[in-house]
Amino acid sequence: MTDHHTRLLREDELRAANTLFRAALHVKPVEDEEWARTAPGYQPERTVGVFDDALIGTARSTDAELTVPGGATLSSAAVTGVGVRADRTRRGVLTELMRAQFADFERRGVVAATLWASEGPIYGRFGYGLATHWRSCTVDRRRAVLRADVPAGGEVRLIDADEAREQLPGINAGTLVRAGMMTRAPYWWAWHDRGLRKGEDPVTVAVHHGERGPDGYVVYRVSRTAGGSGVLSLEEMHYANAGAFAGLWRFLLGVDLVDEIATGCRPVDEAVEVLFTDPRVCRVTGGADETWLRLLDVPAALAARRWRGEPLVAEVTDPVLERNSGRYRLGTGGAERTDEPAGMQLGVDALAMIYLGGWRPSALGDVGRIRFTGATAAAAADDLFGAHVAPWCGTFF
Numbered sequence: 182m183t184d185h186h187t188r189l190l191r192e193d194e195l196r197a198a199n200t201l202f203r204a205a206l207h208v209k210p211v212e213d214e215e216w217a218r219t220a221p222g223y224q225p226e227r228t229v230g231v232f233d234d235a236l237i238g239t240a241r242s243t244d245a246e247l248t249v250p251g252g253a254t255l256s257s258a259a260v261t262g263v264g265v266r267a268d269r270t271r272r273g274v275l276t277e278l279m280r281a282q283f284a285d286f287e288r289r290g291v292v293a294a295t296l297w298a299s300e301g302p303i304y305g306r307f308g309y310g311l312a313t314h315w316r317s318c319t320v321d322r323r324r325a326v327l328r329a330d331v332p333a334g335g336e337v338r339l340i341d342a343d344e345a346r347e348q349l350p351g352i353n354a355g356t357l358v359r360a361g362m363m364t365r366a367p368y369w370w371a372w373h374d375r376g377l378r379k380g381e382d383p384v385t386v387a388v389h390h391g392e393r394g395p396d397g398y399v400v401y402r403v404s405r406t407a408g409g410s411g412v413l414s415l416e417e418m419h420y421a422n423a424g425a426f427a428g429l430w431r432f433l434l435g436v437d438l439v440d441e442i443a444t445g446c447r448p449v450d451e452a453v454e455v456l457f458t459d460p461r462v463c464r465v466t467g468g469a470d471e472t473w474l475r476l477l478d479v480p481a482a483l484a485a486r487r488w489r490g491e492p493l494v495a496e497v498t499d500p501v502l503e504r505n506s507g508r509y510r511l512g513t514g515g516a517e518r519t520d521e522p523a524g525m526q527l528g529v530d531a532l533a534m535i536y537l538g539g540w541r542p543s544a545l546g547d548v549g550r551i552r553f554t555g556a557t558a559a560a561a562a563d564d565l566f567g568a569h570v571a572p573w574c575g576t577f578f
């Protein structure tokens with residue numbers, strides 16, 4: 182790119198960035214009242230802009246801690262709000278935004294970045310890899326009968342938007358048990374609060390109380406057609422334990438005037454159908470990629486996660502952040518740089534795909550994304566990177 186400059190935006194420029202982003206998504210600008218509710222969702226010093234004679238591109242992030250296999254967390258950035266003016270696309274503005282963000286993340290010691298991609302081909306070239314997935318189901322509520330062995334769960338109580346603002350951050354923080362889950366900054370909760378207070382259908386928040394207090398919640402809307410059939414759409418369900426999961430489902434099945442419960446974006450291995458005497462009352466309705474992950478500091482990321490099985494040397498190539506390229510010995514003792522010969526060779530985007538356990542390394546080997554040397558390397562990599570639980574973020578940003 183020529184004739185441009187890139188910098189962090191000032192507070193009085195954030196609304197223009199929001200308008201630009203919305204226009205890039207073909208959505209009209211927010212009104213004044215809505216902007217007052219939107220602005221608190223912008224973390225200061227985290228919105229980048231590219232200018233020529235005006236603002237032509239923007240991207241922002243919020244700080245988060247990302248859970249990795251084994252339960253440790255990484256300092257991370259949740260990237261969103263990426264947009265380039267329609268008359269300035271395909272001339273390197275996004276590339277410049279990514280460069281500026283990566284430089285800022287490096288300065289601040291951020292180890293990983295995640296995002297929800299609007300389109301699949303955009304972010305791989307910058308080293309992001311598709312790391313987590315979701316699936317959605319519809320439960321036929323009138324036919325659904327819980328099995329006798331499903332835990333009873335505790336009491337479920339409705340709370341209003343003010344109580345939700347106060348209580349949900351604490352409850353959510355106790356539920357981040359899966360790899361791929363992230364802490365939510367106050368800026369994220371400001372955005373969530375806005376969502377609770379707008380829209381045609383009322384939003385309901387219900388909290389589960391277990392033996393040790395609040396340990397899960399659901400956020401949902403119910404829409405009813407003129408013919409009278411009702412659909413309960415789950416916007417969020419988070420729980421810290423099996424009792425809360427069962428207790429929340431028991432509550433949802435009891436909500437009146439509902440024919441179907443649409444789960445929204447859930448973990449691919451969440452055993453919803455197994456709750457019911459007839460698993461077929463739960464129909465899988467969709468699935469897609471959830472978050473993309475960029476490992477910005479590969480040595481720190483590899484050192485943080487748990488490894489199982491026999492050691493293996495991985496040779497990583499990172500054309501964008503060259504400092505990450507090199508060989509790493511991975512094993513139960515940890516991860517460290519080495520000169521030993523490699524058993525697997527892969528790009529940093531493929532490393533991001535397998536890092537949280539969302540893909541088997543051997544499956545990526547089958548399609549040419551990872552090269553293995555030696556008869557046992559693929560199986561060893563599957564053991565090393567294997568996760569017992571499917572990674573899932575569960576936070577939209």
Ligand SMILES: CC(=O)SCCNC(=O)CCNC(=O)[C@H](O)C(C)(C)COP(=O)(O)OP(=O)(O)OC[C@H]1O[C@@H](n2cnc3c(N)ncnc32)[C@H](O)[C@@H]1OP(=O)(O)O
Nearest residue numbers: 205261262263264265270271272273274275276296299302
């Ligand atoms: C995390 C989020 O916020 S997701 C939301 C992302 N934003 C949107 O989808 C809004 C609509 N789209 C846009 O604003 C822009 O088209 C962007 C941000 C996706 C891309 O911005 P651009 O400035 O055009 O990207 P840039 O010119 O740097 O492209 C770099 C490369 O990516 C490719 N590329 C960029 N966008 C796309 C795309 N949507 N599909 C396929 N390839 C793409 C370009 O062709 C280019 O490839 P090349 O280097 O081989 O020529």
